Amino acid sequence: MPAPSLGDYLALSAVLFAIGAAGVFVRRNLITILLSIEIMLNAVNLTFVAFGRALGSADGQIIVFFVMTVAAAEAAVGLAIVITLFRHRESLNPDSFTALKW
Amino acid sequence: MTPFYLFAAIAVGASLLVIAQRNPVYSVLLLIASFGALSGLYVLLDAPFVAVIQIIVYAGAIMVLFLFVVMLLNAPHEETPYDEQVHPLMRPGPMRLGAVLALGLVVELIWALEKGAESGRFAGGAVSNVGAIGRLLFTEYAFAFEVTSILIIVAMVGAVVLARREGAR
Numbered sequence: 051m052p053a054p055s056l057g058d059y060l061a062l063s064a065v066l067f068a069i070g071a072a073g074v075f076v077r078r079n080l081i082t083i084l085l086s087i088e089i090m091l092n093a094v095n096l097t098f099v100a101f102g103r104a105l106g107s108a109d110g111q112i113i114v115f116f117v118m119t120v121a122a123a124e125a126a127v128g129l130a131i132v133i134t135l136f137r138h139r140e141s142l143n144p145d146s147f148t149a150l151k152w
Numbered sequence: 153m154t155p156f157y158l159f160a161a162i163a164v165g166a167s168l169l170v171i172a173q174r175n176p177v178y179s180v181l182l183l184i185a186s187f188g189a190l191s192g193l194y195v196l197l198d199a200p201f202v203a204v205i206q207i208i209v210y211a212g213a214i215m216v217l218f219l220f221v222v223m224l225l226n227a228p229h230e231e232t233p234y235d236e237q238v239h240p241l242m243r244p245g246p247m248r249l250g251a252v253l254a255l256g257l258v259v260e261l262i263w264a265l266e267k268g269a270e271s272g273r274f275a276g277g278a279v280s281n282v283g284a285i286g287r288l289l290f291t292e293y294a295f296a297f298e299v300t301s302i303l304i305i306v307a308m309v310g311a312v313v314l315a316r317r318e319g320a321r
Contacts (some may be wrong), residue, residue: 054156056274059197061261062160066167068257073171075249081176081222085183088214089167092190095202103197108279108288111202115289118209119300123307125214129221130314136225137317 059100066093080132080142084125091121156196162189176222180215187211198278201285 066089073086095114102110132142139146166186173179187210194203279285289297 054154054196057264058156058160059193060264062163062193064257064261064264065164068253069164069167069171072250072253075253076245077171079176081218081225082171082173082179085170085176085179085218088183088210089170089186092187092210095206096190096193099194099197099199099202103199103274103278106278108285111199111279111285112289112293114202115205116296116300118205119304122209122214123303125217126307126311127314129217130311133221133225133315142225 056100056104060097063093063096063100066090066096078143078145080135080144083144084128084132087128088121088125091117155192159189159192159196162186163193177219180219180222183218184211184215187215198280200280201282 070086070089070093073089074083077083077086095117098110098113098117100110102108102113135147136142141147163186166182166189169182170179170186173182187206191203191206191211194200194206
């Protein structure tokens with residue numbers, strides 16, 4: 051097998067991102083949806099690091115650092131919202147939270 | 153077999169299983185496996201700093217937060233009796249949408265591989281020095297770094313306010 055090239059890393063990243071996107075659309079569980087978002091963020095991180103390596107620059111790794119910080123903040127607030135919603139309805143199904151739906 | 157294909161297979165397989173699991177606890181644990189494989193890929197890309205951060209922050213902190221909430225809510229059974237009988241990925245809506253997404257991905261991948269087939273190995277000159285990354289972080293990216301700390305404080309306060317019980321003082 052040949053040594054992996056930039057295209058291989060980008061293809062893997064695309065596959066992971068598609069898996070995450072499919073999870074968001076397909077699953078009806080708030081926790082799993084948040085996990086799918088984490089998969090997508092990690093696919094993007096892989097793209098950043100692969101491009102940074104290909105260009106010989108450290109900027110890709112620094113952007114990954116910021117993406118991880120945002121992911122941590124998103125997880126904390128998202129899970130707090132999930133806990134509050136669960137207290138109201140005893141459910142994790144997004145279809146049961148329709149109070150703002152027209 | 154090069155390590156790349158091993159780690160890639162683990163990452164894709166674990167991510168697929170994250171989506172296919174009914175029990176969120178298994179999903180979280182499989183996602184930790186996927187993050188471990190991604191950390192290996194970062195090592196292959198000469199980025200040890202990101203690899204270690206991936207393990208410590210992602211697998212160690214964020215996923216433990218997820219696991220804590222999953223166990224706090226204690227709701228392993230999702231949704232309705234219908235959902236209990238039919239596997240999440242085998243329902244009619246997801247099947248159709250998944251087929252469209254998979255087709256789009258295959259087309260995109262073929263297109264990308266056709267275009268970038270000649271981009272061979274990586275050139276030399278990787279920045280794998282943690283000191284260089286830290287210096288860049290505190291000089292060129294100092295403003296973004298400080299803004300990130302404000303973001304974390306806001307997220308912390310927001311999480312506390314949101315998750316607080318109504319009427320608790």
